[in-house]
Amino acid sequence: MGNVLVVLEQAQGQLRSASLPAISFGKKMAEAAGGKLMLAVIGSGVAKVAEEAAKFGAAEVLVVDDAKLQNYLAESYAPIVVHLTKEAQATVVGATATSVGKDLLPRVAALLDCAMVSDVTGVDGANKFRRPMMAGNVITHIETSTPTVVVTVRQTEFPPAAAGGAASTVKKVDAGNVDNCRAEFVSVASQKSERPDLTEAKVIVSGGRGMREGKNFEPLAALADLMGGAMGASRAACDAGMVPNDLQVGQTGKVVAPDLYFAVAISGAIQHLAGMKSSKVIVAINKDAEAPIFQVADYGLVTTWEKAIPELTAEVQKLKGK
Amino acid sequence: MKILVTAKRVPDPEQKVKFKGNTLDQSGVNWQLNQFDEYAVESALRLTENASSGNARNGEVIVVSLGPKDVQQQLRSTLAMGADRAILVDASDENLDSEIVARTVQKLVEQERPDLVLLGKLAADSEANDVGQRLAGYLGWPQATFACSIEVTDGGKALLVGREVDAGVETKKVTLPAVVTVDLRIVAPQAVKNGVTAATHAYADGPRYASLKGIMAAKKKTIADSSLAALGVAATVRAKVASVDAPPARKAGVKVASVEELVQKLHNEAKVI
Ligand SMILES: Cc1cc2nc3c(=O)[nH]c(=O)nc-3n(C[C@H](O)[C@H](O)[C@H](O)COP(=O)(O)OP(=O)(O)OC[C@H]3O[C@@H](n4cnc5c(N)ncnc54)[C@H](O)[C@@H]3O)c2cc1C
Numbered sequence: 336m337g338n339v340l341v342v343l344e345q346a347q348g349q350l351r352s353a354s355l356p357a358i359s360f361g362k363k364m365a366e367a368a369g370g371k372l373m374l375a376v377i378g379s380g381v382a383k384v385a386e387e388a389a390k391f392g393a394a395e396v397l398v399v400d401d402a403k404l405q406n407y408l409a410e411s412y413a414p415i416v417v418h419l420t421k422e423a424q425a426t427v428v429g430a431t432a433t434s435v436g437k438d439l440l441p442r443v444a445a446l447l448d449c450a451m452v453s454d455v456t457g458v459d460g461a462n463k464f465r466r467p468m469m470a471g472n473v474i475t476h477i478e479t480s481t482p483t484v485v486v487t488v489r490q491t492e493f494p495p496a497a498a499g500g501a502a503s504t505v506k507k508v509d510a511g512n513v514d515n516c517r518a519e520f521v522s523v524a525s526q527k528s529e530r531p532d533l534t535e536a537k538v539i540v541s542g543g544r545g546m547r548e549g550k551n552f553e554p555l556a557a558l559a560d561l562m563g564g565a566m567g568a569s570r571a572a573c574d575a576g577m578v579p580n581d582l583q584v585g586q587t588g589k590v591v592a593p594d595l596y597f598a599v600a601i602s603g604a605i606q607h608l609a610g611m612k613s614s615k616v617i618v619a620i621n622k623d624a625e626a627p628i629f630q631v632a633d634y635g636l637v638t639t640w641e642k643a644i645p646e647l648t649a650e651v652q653k654l655k656g657k
Numbered sequence: 658m659k660i661l662v663t664a665k666r667v668p669d670p671e672q673k674v675k676f677k678g679n680t681l682d683q684s685g686v687n688w689q690l691n692q693f694d695e696y697a698v699e700s701a702l703r704l705t706e707n708a709s710s711g712n713a714r715n716g717e718v719i720v721v722s723l724g725p726k727d728v729q730q731q732l733r734s735t736l737a738m739g740a741d742r743a744i745l746v747d748a749s750d751e752n753l754d755s756e757i758v759a760r761t762v763q764k765l766v767e768q769e770r771p772d773l774v775l776l777g778k779l780a781a782d783s784e785a786n787d788v789g790q791r792l793a794g795y796l797g798w799p800q801a802t803f804a805c806s807i808e809v810t811d812g813g814k815a816l817l818v819g820r821e822v823d824a825g826v827e828t829k830k831v832t833l834p835a836v837v838t839v840d841l842r843i844v845a846p847q848a849v850k851n852g853v854t855a856a857t858h859a860y861a862d863g864p865r866y867a868s869l870k871g872i873m874a875a876k877k878k879t880i881a882d883s884s885l886a887a888l889g890v891a892a893t894v895r896a897k898v899a900s901v902d903a904p905p906a907r908k909a910g911v912k913v914a915s916v917e918e919l920v921q922k923l924h925n926e927a928k929v930i
Pocket residue numbers: 542543544545546568569570571572583584585586587588589599600601602603604605606607610620621622623626638639640641692693841
């Protein structure tokens with residue numbers, strides 16, 4: 336069997352922590368496939384990122400550093416990943432199923448003309464993978480039969496890799512002819528937040544349609560901050576413009592699995608559950624005792640948020656001695 | 658603009674999943690059009706009509722599905738919404754994977770030569786989220802995935818696409834022909850701007866309902882039959898579903914009577930705060 340190539344992401348010259356679970360996957364796969372772990376860093380001015388990546392015990396870090404790769408584009412990055420796959424003699428190509436991973440790797444699979452398994456939650460062998468289906472209500476066992484396989488992994492199902500082991504060799508690889516294939520990055524609009532990333536937070540406080548308006552999320556945010564947590568929301572709350580769309584948790588939003596998840600004024604539609612059902616402890620606060628969210632909640636409190644949130648904040652403050 | 662839209666039938670997501678040994682029991686399943694594909698059809702219609710002038714058609718929308726004969730029903734509903742014609746490629750879900758679907762659509766693209774292929778970002782059953790990207794790779798076309806807005810630009814030669822990414826919304830420009838996969842908010846009132854319909858026009862939120870007139874008209878529209886063999890697509894599944902099972906169930910929770918009890922339990926029992 337061949338080697339395993341994990342494609343890392345960077346943002347503002349830093350290794351994205353979202354990529355760390357993919358490194359863990361890569362280690363596991365390299366064992367299963369009997370090959371070496373190789374890491375890929377692609378971008379412009381990414382020497383620091385490569386240095387960072389060299390700390391995880393991989394055999395090699397392959398770096399493609401080119402001014403033409405300043406902004407991520409599936410069109411220009413996919414052929415480079417293909418080139419690196421050959422360079423690394425990899426038979427498994429993996430990345431975390433972030434918005435970049437999901438955009439890029441299927442295109443890589445097309446160019447490599449091989450099987451792909453997306454959003455993998457478990458590995459059972461060199462060509463055997465587990466992944467969820469139907470809003471998390473079915474676990475599918477997939478077997479691939481191409482010499483090379485491309486995989487994206489669910490961030491919450493693999494532990495973030497820790498630095499350690501011998502430093503990896505860092506090898507520069509030429510970008511070759513960078514072709515944007517008629518695509519152009521224009522801009523990105525994102526709202527800066529001091530809070531931890533939704534996908535990495537230990538505590539998440541999510542609000543739903545029952546919060547009624549954006550300003551009512553302020554006490555939820557204060558509660559999240561008190562616990563060092565992140566804010567989340569249901570689709571209904573995002574669609575109504577109460578909070579930005581990137582806070583959406585669910586099948587089509589972010590998949591999260593914190594130690595503690597608060598669902599406040601969220602009914603518990605299957606598409607929402609698909610994104611938070613793997614949380615360790617779920618608390619539901621809803622005025623409707625029949626709301627489906629109570630079926631997955633470890634602790635349910637039937638009351639309005641207007642009553643519960645101030646009390647909860649006071650109790651947590653007491654506990655934290657603040 | 659000529660647009661090819663893909664459409665898959667999926668089990669009603671609200672219906673409880675049933676198992677038969679290590680396969681899914683699909684008896685009694687209510688099939689419906691994948692929601693994201695319904696959104697893709699709506700987007701295609703918004704791109705090819707003048708909504709400021711009685712929805713006058715300004716292009717062609719062809720809907721494609723791979724599935725059994727029964728999918729005619731879902732295809733007919735897209736024709737009733739306003740799509741012009743449909744193609745049904747005979748196949749059964751067990752004998753498909755993303756690669757075969759993408760290869761098939763590629764063949765149809767080569768036959769039909771559309772300016773744009775619109776797909777849902779994911780199918781609610783498989784949730785693979787990869788057919789569109791794979792197709793773009795095969796075609797060597799630019800791709801804009803997870804679209805929450807589309808604006809026709811450069812005199813109809815390119816699209817500015819708003820994409821829902823982890824950090825927020827990215828704007829990407831793709832020159833046609835291109836592949837676009839649509840996200841939920843593409844059916845917001847002003848998400849699609851085609852340069853013909855007045856820029857101030859606001860649609861009703863969500864995909865349109867078929868009108869009675871639309872349903873009547875759909876009866877006369879064609880659904881052409883095709884097959885993998887006729888299109889020359891190798892039907893070898895290379896990512897095979899070996900078995901399926903139910904995820905571990907969460908253990909039953911409790912209702913607490915007060916916030917005080919909740920916090921006490923989170924602290925002493927669950928030990929998470
Ligand atoms: C293709 C598709 C994909 C989707 N993807 C997602 C997704 O990724 N994420 C997602 O979240 N949804 C998703 N949805 C939408 C999903 O089906 C639900 O519509 C949505 O999750 C409902 O949001 P909600 O629970 O906030 O609103 P509602 O269902 O309206 O529930 C509001 C709840 O608030 C409670 N409430 C009201 N007032 C109060 C109060 N004062 N105090 C306490 N409780 C109160 C009510 O009892 C009710 O249970 C998707 C839908 C489709 C079709």
